[in-house]
Amino acid sequence: MKKVSIVTVNFNQPKITEDLLRSLKEVNSYQNLEIIVVDNGSKENPVPAWEKKYPDVIFIRSDANTGFAGGNNIGIKQAAGDYYFLINNDTEVTETLIEILVNALDENPVIGVVSPKIHYFDQPGMLQYAGYTQMNYYTGRNSCIGQFEEDKGQYDSLTGPTGYAHGAAMMIRKEAIGKAGLMAENYFLYFEELDWCERIRKAGYEIHVDLRALIFHKESISVGKRSALKEFFMTRNRILFIRKNTSTANFAIFCCYFMATVFPRNIIHYLMHKEYKFIPVFISAITWHFSNNTDSTNLGYTVKP
Structure with a gap:
């Protein structure tokens, strides 16, 4: 039985993280686990209390x-x-989730990363993820398959190769990380798992989704539905992903598309909805690229604790 290291990150959400730990203990049936929780600079340090409460967790x-x-x-x-x-701390597992994903990796050595089907926690039965389409490198867009649809098994036949794994839940082969x-880390938030999938694919592996496995996700617990943080990194990192993963000519075409369509559309949206505070954030996310290369560690945004 393969040993699985569960890695999850907590940021100012100790109760949410404890809910995940409880589900791993009470719901999950796979036994050969190592559970690692990283507290990512929370205002209050929960680790001392957790170490007493959960002695089997790192x-x-x-x-x-x-x-x-x-x-x-x-x-x-x-x-x-x-x-x-790797699972978000705002997820809760199902009984056979880990076993199914382990079996998928065991049975097919070409799989580098595999994600399960994801349902919204507050609306069980509603899909969040059943795979991703491939990226359109001219527009910087792709689609999450099945999102917001009632799960009637309509996508279950798609088990197999997919565009990208989902960052909320992805099981990775150790050897794939060794190669890729x-x-x-300079993405900080959003698009980093897509970039990782591209690198793992270039290392000779496939990215899969296994829709026999299911996890529940409490969407946007840490960041919020709309925030300046989210607006900045979604914009900056969309551009960064294209810069990193396409040719100079392709990136030039993307820039023309972005400035001709995305830029005016977003500005109009902010004005119509009186979201004026997002305008300088959006512009800052774009202009970051004028003075930073693709490996820059300058986030361009002050992240508050």
Whole structure:
């Protein structure tokens, strides 16, 4: 039985994280687990209390908020499993979830990453994810298959290769990380898992979804439905992803599309909805690219604890 290292990141959501730990203990049936929780610079340090309450769990405290990629990378570096299962702290597992994903990796060595089907926690039966389409590198857009649809099994035949894994739940083969490297931390938040999937694919592996496995996700617990943080990194990182993963000519076409369609559309939206505070954030996310290369560690945004 392969050893699975569960890695999850907490940021100011101790109760949500404890709900996940409870579901891993009470619901999950797979036994050969190592559970690692990284506290990513929360205002209040929950680790001392957790270490007493959950003696079988490995807790790591980061004094700084290192983002989604940074927090997960901290956990991966300490992990001893054959497979690493990265799951958001705002998820809850189902009984056979881990077993099914382990079997998928065991049976097909070409799979580097596999994600399960995702339902919204507050609306069981509603799909959040049943796979991703491939990226359109001219528009910087792709689609999440099945999102907001009632799950009637209509996508279950899509089990197999998919465009991208979902960052809320992805099981990765240790050897794939050895070849592709860790997640790029300069994304900080959003698009880092898509970039990682591209690198893992270039290392010779496939990205799969297994719709026999199910996890529940409490969407946007940490960031919120709309925030300046989200607007900035979604915009900056969409551009960064295209810069990193396409040719100069392709990126030039994307820039023309972005400035001709996305820029005026977003500005009009902000004005119509009186979301004036997002306008300088949106512009700052774009202009970041004028003075930073693709490997820059300058986030361009002050992240509050």
